[in-house]
Amino acid sequence: MRLFLLLFTALTLNAQTATLRRDSPPEDTRLRAEAVALLERANRVSQPMVWPPNEMRHHFTIPNPAPGDATEGDYTSSIGVDTRRQEWRYGAFQITQIRNGRRMSFSERTAPMPAILQVLPKITPIYLGRFDHEDIIRSITAGPNGSRCIQFDTVFGDRQQAAEICVDTDAGYLLSIRQGDQITRNSNFFAFNGSFLPGHIERWIGNRELIAVDQTVVPKNDYPPDFFSVPETSTGFACQDFRRAFAVNTPQPPLQSSSPDVHDIVLSGVIGVDGHVTGLRPLDQMLPDLNDQAMKLVGTWTFTPASCNGKPAVWGNTFTVHFKGR
Numbered sequence: 001m002r003l004f005l006l007l008f009t010a011l012t013l014n015a016q017t018a019t020l021r022r023d024s025p026p027e028d029t030r031l032r033a034e035a036v037a038l039l040e041r042a043n044r045v046s047q048p049m050v051w052p053p054n055e056m057r058h059h060f061t062i063p064n065p066a067p068g069d070a071t072e073g074d075y076t077s078s079i080g081v082d083t084r085r086q087e088w089r090y091g092a093f094q095i096t097q098i099r100n101g102r103r104m105s106f107s108e109r110t111a112p113m114p115a116i117l118q119v120l121p122k123i124t125p126i127y128l129g130r131f132d133h134e135d136i137i138r139s140i141t142a143g144p145n146g147s148r149c150i151q152f153d154t155v156f157g158d159r160q161q162a163a164e165i166c167v168d169t170d171a172g173y174l175l176s177i178r179q180g181d182q183i184t185r186n187s188n189f190f191a192f193n194g195s196f197l198p199g200h201i202e203r204w205i206g207n208r209e210l211i212a213v214d215q216t217v218v219p220k221n222d223y224p225p226d227f228f229s230v231p232e233t234s235t236g237f238a239c240q241d242f243r244r245a246f247a248v249n250t251p252q253p254p255l256q257s258s259s260p261d262v263h264d265i266v267l268s269g270v271i272g273v274d275g276h277v278t279g280l281r282p283l284d285q286m287l288p289d290l291n292d293q294a295m296k297l298v299g300t301w302t303f304t305p306a307s308c309n310g311k312p313a314v315w316g317n318t319f320t321v322h323f324k325g326r
């Protein structure tokens with residue numbers, strides 16, 4: 001399934017667990033057409049035609065934070081005309097970033113970004129999806145509160161995952177997306193510029209809640225005159241010519257047994273200008289032994305560093321390690 005993030009670059013995300021691929025029977029073409037129509041309607045309902053200047057606020061809670069992290073925090077994104085102000089307030093991580101045209105300023109960073117904050121932009125303002133040619137629609141069933149749920153298998157490489165998308169039958173809201181044991185749930189929808197966005201968002205891994213977000217988005221253009229001011233002495237500039245980092249040596253763990261299970265461990269970290277990865281932290285604490293193994297392995301990975309305007313640049317990223325037969 002092609003999963004994508006409203007306002008962010010399209011990408012495919014692996015869920016936390018999967019099984020090794022098995023041969024699959026063909027799907028019913030009429031069933032697929034119905035599933036596509038349901039999902040396309042949900043995507044249309046969830047996307048404003050135009051994003052005006054606005055203020056987006058997130059209050060988030062972390063039921064099971066990593067050691068030393070807080071249990072709740074706030075993020076605010078204020079967007080004007082070619083301007084943006086972002087503020088993170090989460091424990092010791094207290095950062096303000098302002099962009100005004102090409103110029104940028106950053107408040108002094110007193111702590112590294114906690115790994116859980118990497119999840120926030122992936123599920124807000126809404127997490128959407130689109131079926132691709134490797135998805136096999138299995139059924140469409142009645143869900144709770146008048147919803148309809150699409151059950152399907154998604155195949156990628158040597159793996160196959162069971163997945164489900166539930167939509168509101170009447171309004172078309174996208175209520176949940178499950179891929180493997182990773183689940184995103186949306187509720188408390190509110191109107192915004194011709195669309196409907198979720199006021200409450202949850203990301204779960206199996207029966208464990210990873211993060212819950214209460215969200216508001218309102219049009220706003222009456223910002224104070226100096227709200228987006230960037231000092232003339234600021235040395236930060238928005239990157240006009242950015243190139244992401246490219247993998248050079250990123251080995252995966254060998255197959256351990258004949259078990260069909262696959263566990264994906266996702267880490268956040270930073271690729272430095274030397275191409276080495278530092279600051280690794282797991283996004284989830286459910287499998288601490290595999291987390292430790294994944295961090296040791298990714299610490300050996302090397303990359304051609306990212307570049308900004310032709311110069312090597314530090315790049316924050318997530319890294320996925322696939323443990324097969326575990």
